[in-house]
Amino acid sequence: MAASSSKNNALLQFVSNGSLVTQILLGLLAGIVLAYISPDSALAVGLLGSLFVAALKSVAPFLVFVLVTASIANHQKGAKTQLGPILILYLVGTFAAALVAVLASFIFPLTIQLQLGNEVVNPPSGVLEVLRNLLLSVVDNPVRALLEANYIGILAWAVGLGLALRQAHGVTKNVVSDLSLGLSFIVRVVIRLAPIGIFGLVASTIAETGFDALLDYGRLIALLLGCMLFVALVVxxxxxxxxxxxxPYPLVFTCLRESGVTAFFTRSSAANIPVNIALCRKLGLEEDTYSVSIPLGATINMAGAAITITVLTLAAVHTLGVEVDLLTALLLSILAAVCACGASGVAGGSLLLIPVACSLFGISNDLAMQVVGVGFIIGVVQDSAETALNSSTDVLFTAAGSVGPQPNVG
Incomplete structure (x- = not known):
């Protein structure tokens, strides 16, 4: 009896506190096996995947609104550090990564498996209509923006409210911060259910479309990793x-080796902050600078997130047969870079901003959240590589942008 209770406790600990990567891999493999052994059962467990995607859809709009509002409202101003050049490098690097992803997606156009149903996609006719829709979305009613998951409007109202609340009393800012933390906790709970949701998504997708879907996922991962490697080693x-x-390569390889490898396995830029600070100290950088730039970079320096958002969005666009002109692609690069800067710190946070980019092309929130589901399926590899690129680049640009002696990488 005691042995049975011990096993149950061990299983509960693994489910609640175990490695999410391991659990997702198990869910992925279980879905593949079930689809191969019993396609009918695989179709039935597709409900688990639908529930997971629905949970993401329900929390994502409010999460984006509160996170952005809290971030701007609680921004500390007045600190005198040499952050100007570093911030410019962060922004240029993130935009360049999005641009690389756009070009790669045009050179190697990919499609993904989406359940279209009765969905009607109304793609814009060109960049002028995109800009018109963008401006109309910005001034949308905030309540309606939240209800209809109009992420452009959500971001606009969040920025406006955040700027207004910067003049608020400390108690008000604390309430906003606590609300942000509470929503982040709910998202983490939903993310812990990702293995079950992925099990249902993979099983039902393969049962409906065959094992060709796995090949689509492999190609998608290859494109994402190719873009990230190109950015890390060339851009x-x-x-x-x-x-x-x-x-620059001695510094680049030092950052990849001592920061990127650790971040790949922790899958968290925030968790890698102590590693990056220790590396900055080892490089002989100014503490007043890196003590601010490293935590800031973990929040806004998101080249990997920009690549993920762009590649998955354009995969959905190609799947739906939407035409994309050059100016619209450039606008997507800018929007992906902005979205990446506001990506949530939770695992898979960049995926929750994909609907913002999808909205540029008239893709509904229901279809966009299916794309998010695909992102979670490949997230075991994608999120690790994304975090490695993001975190190692924090140190790289801090070292390059710092004023004073050149960083000691010898």
Missing amino acids: NPLIVFFRIRSN
């Missing part, structure tokens, strides 16, 4: 070279 070194005017 970022070029940006750093123009800043320090010397060979």
Whole structure:
């Protein structure tokens, strides 16, 4: 009896506190096996995937609104640090990553499995209509924006309210921060259910479409990883070279080795902050600068997130046969970079902002959340690589943007 109770406790501990990566892998494998053994049963458990996606859909709009509001309202101003060049590098690097993802998605257009049903997609005719829809979305009623998941309007109202609340009393700011923490907790609970949701999504998708869907996922992962490697080994070194005017690769490889590898396994930029601060200290950087720039970079320096948002959005666009002109693609790069800067710190946080980018092309929230579900399926690899790129780039750009002696990488 005691042995049975011990086993139950161990199972409960694994489910509640175990490695999410391991659990997602188990869910992925279980879904594949079930679809192979019993397609009918696989179709039945598709309800689990639908519930998971529905839970994400319900919390994502309010989460984006509160997180952005709280972030702006509680921003500390007045600290004198050499952050200007570093911030510019953060923004340029994130935009460049989004642009690389756009170009790669045009060169290697991919499609993904989506359940279209009776969904009607109304793609814009060109960049002028995109801008018109964008402006109309910005001034949408905030309540309606939340109800209809109009993420452009949600972001606009969140920024406006955040700026207004910067003048509020400390108690009000604390309430907003606590609400942000509460919603983040709810999202973490939903994310802990990802293995079950992915089990249902994979099983039902393969049962309906066959094992060709796995090949689609493999291609998607290959494109994402290819973009991230190109940014890490080509784009970022070029940006750093123009800043320090010397060979950037010793610094690049140092950051990848001592920060990127750790971040790959922790899958959390926030958890990797102590590692990055220790590396900055080892590089001989100014503490007054890196003590601010590293935590800030963990929040807004999101090249990997920009790649994820762009690639998955354009995969959905190609699947639906929506035409994309050059100017609209450029606008997507800008929007993806902005969205990436506001990505939530929870696992898979960048995926929750995909609907914002999808809304540019008239893709409904229901279809966009299916794309988010695909992102969670490939998230075991994607999120690890994304975090490794994001976190290692925090140190790289902090070192390159710092004023004073060149970083000691020897």
